[in-house]
Amino acid sequence: MEDCIFCKIVRGDIPSFRVYEDEKVFAFADINPISTGHTLIIPKRHSRDLWEIPEDDLSAVHLASIKIIRAIREVLKPTGVACVQLNGPGANQVVLHYHLHLVPRMEGDPELPVATWEIREGDMEAVKETARRIAAAVG
Ligand code: 5GP
Ligand code: ZN
Numbered sequence: 001m002e003d004c005i006f007c008k009i010v011r012g013d014i015p016s017f018r019v020y021e022d023e024k025v026f027a028f029a030d031i032n033p034i035s036t037g038h039t040l041i042i043p044k045r046h047s048r049d050l051w052e053i054p055e056d057d058l059s060a061v062h063l064a065s066i067k068i069i070r071a072i073r074e075v076l077k078p079t080g081v082a083c084v085q086l087n088g089p090g091a092n093q094v095v096l097h098y099h100l101h102l103v104p105r106m107e108g109d110p111e112l113p114v115a116t117w118e119i120r121e122g123d124m125e126a127v128k129e130t131a132r133r134i135a136a137a138v139g
Contacts, residue, residue, distance in 0.1 A: 001046045004046055004096070005097070006040075006095055006097035007046050009026065009028060009042075016028040016029070017029040019039050019071075020041075020067060020068055020071075023060075024043060024045070024056070024060035025041060025042070025043060025044065025057075025060045025061055025064045026041075026042055026044055027041040027042070027064060027068055028040055034101075035103055035105060035109050036104060036106060037072050037075070037078070037102075038102070039102045040099045040102075041061050041064050041065055041068065041100045042061070042099045043057035043058075043098055045057055047098045048097065049088060049098055050085070050087045061098070065102060069081050069083075076104050076106070078105050079107055080104075081102055081104050082101070082102075082112055082115055083100060083101065083103075084101040084112075085099070
């Protein structure tokens with residue numbers, strides 16, 4: 001897509017620090033890293049989000065994540081790696097080109113808000129009813 005910043009990165013129109021590339025996938029360092037080694041993996045073909053991405057591109061991104069998370073473990077020796085993927089502005093997706101964040105967690109890093117939500121007991125009737133409605137709609 002002409003104006004998409006990640007498509008520009010794939011085309012080399014704007015620079016990036018490449019971590020991995022294959023026929024379908026491009027991975028590069030996030031320029032505003034939450035932690036050392038924060039990496040983004042994207043399909044080369046533009047898709048906005050999980051609703052839109054074709055299955056082959058989705059598989060390619062997530063298969064690449066295995067290679068990259070292994071390399072991150074080898075190089076950075078993190079205590080963990082958060083894989084974060086946001087869909088839609090309502091979920092704080094800012095760049096509307098599908099991307100998977102790999103966020104290495106190092107000793108002493110501040111908590112990741114997305115990984116530390118408060119656990120509260122659910123209303124089991126509401127949980128059950130919503131699950132039933134979603135299950136009925138799964139294709
Ligand atoms: P989102 O909130 O959409 O999941 O995250 C978008 C991510 O893309 C952010 O972490 C942001 O730092 C990163 N980002 C935005 N523009 C650029 C850019 O031009 N180059 C790189 N390498 N990362 C970017
Ligand atoms: Zn794009």
